[in-house]
Amino acid sequence: MGKLTAMLTVFHPDELAYTGHQLRSHWIYETFGLQGDAIVAFCGPCRVELTEMVDREDVLAGEQIHAAEMLHLIAEHFDRDLTRAVLRQRLLICTIAERLSLSPQVPAPRREGDDLFIGERKLTVSIATASPVSTLIHVGINVDAAGAPVRACGLGEWDVDVDALAGDLLAAYAAEIEDIHLATCKVRGVQ
Amino acid sequence: MGKLTAMLTVFHPDELAYTGHQLRSHWIYETFGLQGDAIVAFCGPCRVELTEMVDREDVLAGEQIHAAEMLHLIAEHFDRDLTRAVLRQRLLICTIAERLSLSPQVPAPRREGDDLFIGERKLTVSIATASPVSTLIHVGINVDAAGAPVRACGLGEWDVDVDALAGDLLAAYAAEIEDIHLATCKVRGVQ
Amino acid sequence: MGKLTAMLTVFHPDELAYTGHQLRSHWIYETFGLQGDAIVAFCGPCRVELTEMVDREDVLAGEQIHAAEMLHLIAEHFDRDLTRAVLRQRLLICTIAERLSLSPQVPAPRREGDDLFIGERKLTVSIATASPVSTLIHVGINVDAAGAPVRACGLGEWDVDVDALAGDLLAAYAAEIEDIHLATCKVRGVQ
Amino acid sequence: MGKLTAMLTVFHPDELAYTGHQLRSHWIYETFGLQGDAIVAFCGPCRVELTEMVDREDVLAGEQIHAAEMLHLIAEHFDRDLTRAVLRQRLLICTIAERLSLSPQVPAPRREGDDLFIGERKLTVSIATASPVSTLIHVGINVDAAGAPVRACGLGEWDVDVDALAGDLLAAYAAEIEDIHLATCKVRGVQ
Amino acid sequence: MGKLTAMLTVFHPDELAYTGHQLRSHWIYETFGLQGDAIVAFCGPCRVELTEMVDREDVLAGEQIHAAEMLHLIAEHFDRDLTRAVLRQRLLICTIAERLSLSPQVPAPRREGDDLFIGERKLTVSIATASPVSTLIHVGINVDAAGAPVRACGLGEWDVDVDALAGDLLAAYAAEIEDIHLATCKVRGVQ
């Protein structure tokens, strides 16, 4: 299985539909063979039925999550701290905004919590939750927002190279998680 | 002491020098009377001697932290999880970048880990550490970078309203921390 | 959803049967719209079948939990620490005893662990457990103990104003939890 | 060192002044030879100078802690969870109230957080804090309140058998902690 | 239920087949009446179907776990720390090797992670996992390895007194866990 590093990454080049079933422990391990903290990216439609949704707020609102094509990121961290998971999720959202702002043709996205907007249109969906042995993050970035239940936009409108973006995001997130770990190893305690 | 909310905030209008002594448990409580998780902002010079520095990397490098005038943010969270603290610190750095990018006269800052740069010049210093009862974050945003040991810039160059920025940052960070907490209270676990 | 406070409370005025199904994560959120740590009170019969029981000791003993009418308290805290949950449960039981001892017509209850007795008759049932994302407490205070599998008494015998008691208990528990949190924010560590 | 049980207890029959220096890790171990979670009781004056006080609230108020004679309880638990420590502290305070209410000659004490009052007079002082390897609780019950900085009363006014009370409290607290541990070992998780 | 000690032990003298169903919370409590951290030993065949297996690595490899006769050890610890569980599991494996090396007729076993080998043949299977309220360890030591899917050996080849070994292992593990706990209660923190 090779050398353990802080964070394993894989870009899956084939189309894969995100249905919510992927948000479970060891899905990454069983699908891609990555053992340990990992983040994967792939493209495909998004069709999460209400019964698969983990966000009780959305369930109460009856809001399904649909889009014709998304860039999906799924991360798994083998601790059980949901607060850390939500913090990591938001940092990943910030990272996406940072990377998109490097593409001059894309209007600057605006972050509201764990959502990105371009103008008044929603660009992303995201959730962070806990399994019995890990925490999991899903972020879906619309490529073609057709079918979304709210006003939405997609990267396809601005001719973004989605595969290159995926690679950048995987590398940036893995480097950030590694760097965060190192930051906890270099400070003395204070009184 | 009033009602406990997720995160207390205070903007201290008087000049106060940051020397590193402020990075200790209950400094906020003893100085401003805020009991609980809190973030405070104030302006003043930055003069942290090597003996006060908690970043062993900087100490090894012999890098002192000096600047003529900074906007200082100090946050204290009463848990003991240093990983959460570093994650919160970076999210605070992202928030600063987001707020600055709303000021059309300021060039877009670039984040590298827990640092912000404008062009090649450093705008901020930051550290996150643990006390016996809490974790603590300091961020200093240069207003006048004179005296900095590296190439640095300051908000004074672009005529930023530092007091208004401070108020925005306090409100944004407190709202984000509250929102993160709520996000941990709305998801069901997965398998 | 309004401002986050340490502990949300709701008194539900309508009759509701407690069957054990209510002891799950987000039941409070989905039923009453309270997001975050919360405690709710309502009145109704208690009918917990063996298959719903979480106390393996009672299951082994084959002891069902039945009563014609109870004042039910259900609390949910979004951490995963079962020891804290049991400690909070017992403090809630103490609080019930303290409040009842303010009613001169009620004989002084006696606490044994997480049970209250008046004389030799049992007044309460209680359990604390963990969900994948939270801990949960149920306390049922007999109003009419008819159907209980052990010698039991109910508040109805002493003409207690159950609604007023419920309101007092919600307020007292919420205030205590808030105060406990503040107590963790005011002490320096020792050697 | 004998068999490890959940909670070791010792009643120290000799007079010992409580000065705050006792509130540190391993004081119980080094003084009484009890290794592990333990609670000890002894009688003596209470003279805690401001420099020894761990409650920043009291320090800010300049309130010293003095009494001519107290029954002191010091507990040490080898985990690092300050929330648990405060919860245990309050349960210990409840236990003291419960035990005192069994003595018909003592007026019923009233609990406010971690304080007991008889009428308007304060009967106890208490603190819970963390050491680098444990948490610590001190409760002082006035026997002779002379010298207290606030209106206070002492058990001596009502002819309480302080040694017997001490023994009862040690046994009750140890039994409760053991019972709480068992309660975490008998419940299945819920959804 | 008797006195709580650090670790309860039971040797079950009757044949019992291990199928993987035993690896769940409270199986020890419901089967043997031990409440709290406990380890049990019994002999019987081992037949774990793929659907019962918790090791995703083995499931991916399609490796079933079978043997005609094993000495089984099952331990349950009521914390939720999987890292501790794996550490304890490996220490238990070391303890088995240590005990076997006291039997002059048995060739010295060699440990590889959580496996023991004699020569090139596998002697044991083992897993550590988490339930919602505890962690669980299973170790199976082949007595008669017939049916194992890999090259394996069994204690029966060397005429080991399996019951005596079981008793030694239960006592040694319980003593070690108790001793480890004491070791956490005797050290001061360092800077």
Place this chain on the structure above:
Amino acid sequence: MGKLTAMLTVFHPDELAYTGHQLRSHWIYETFGLQGDAIVAFCGPCRVELTEMVDREDVLAGEQIHAAEMLHLIAEHFDRDLTRAVLRQRLLICTIAERLSLSPQVPAPRREGDDLFIGERKLTVSIATASPVSTLIHVGINVDAAGAPVRACGLGEWDVDVDALAGDLLAAYAAEIEDIHLATCKVRGVQ
């Protein structure tokens, strides 16, 4: 600083006296430049004065720790869990015994808790403790036991290649820690 791996290792070839001052957070980082979980090995005398000792049991007994020459291992892990630290320490002790038993000229060592003996003579000293940001382990293996306060032996009696042993132990411990981490990433939870 290079790539983060699970566990960094360094063998320091120069003589270095172990005085107890090395058992502090970031000593490895500041001395050898390894940032993150790490283990180092070096040879030198051992002279730990009572004031430097962290084991209160030894302090109470007045037992100093002295030896003319030891192979020292110091490990630092950046979590704060002392139970994990003691478990890792004992596994390291087991690993030392396993490695020594590969040298046919050395009599088989016997482990008692965190000590190794050869016959009735003590071969090692060891301690595990917590800093404000990490846990630390020291193991000293006598090479020349001269000066030890108890009956002791040293590897020098059996002509062990200490440098080779050091290298083996560093590699084995790092591999084991990595493997333990992977083991926590491959199991599904159970009920």
